[in-house]
Amino acid sequence: MGKGLDMKKVKVDAYVVAGITDHITPWKSCFPTAVLFGEGSTFTLANAGHLQSIINPPGLPKAYFFTGTVGKHDAESWPASAARQEGSWWPHWMGWMHERSGEQKLAPQKLGSAKHKPTVAAPGEYVHQT
Numbered sequence: 001m002g003k004g005l006d007m008k009k010v011k012v013d014a015y016v017v018a019g020i021t022d023h024i025t026p027w028k029s030c031f032p033t034a035v036l037f038g039e040g041s042t043f044t045l046a047n048a049g050h051l052q053s054i055i056n057p058p059g060l061p062k063a064y065f066f067t068g069t070v071g072k073h074d075a076e077s078w079p080a081s082a083a084r085q086e087g088s089w090w091p092h093w094m095g096w097m098h099e100r101s102g103e104q105k106l107a108p109q110k111l112g113s114a115k116h117k118p119t120v121a122a123p124g125e126y127v128h129q130t
Contacts, residue, residue: 007036014041019053031075
């Protein structure tokens, strides 16, 4: 809308993932995204390429990642402060999310509410529209 946005003023934790061998979005180019959200942002560097770094489920024996807060680092100095962990980054991210999530509660027994009645079964009609 014609106005700038200073991401350093956004007060939300960020978990940014990149891949060591990603040739499409090199990790050193992704690191500034975490910096935008401030020193407390978590940067995670997976030992894979572009898609493999994201689609890296638990149970892969060769998987590992480095993780840590951004702090006052740049992409060149951050690896020295990061902790190497074996396995997929997914469980680490889940723990990170649980630390920032509210109390768990049971899902509703039925869909909708008095104000918002359910209309069609999942996945909805929009998936069939062209």
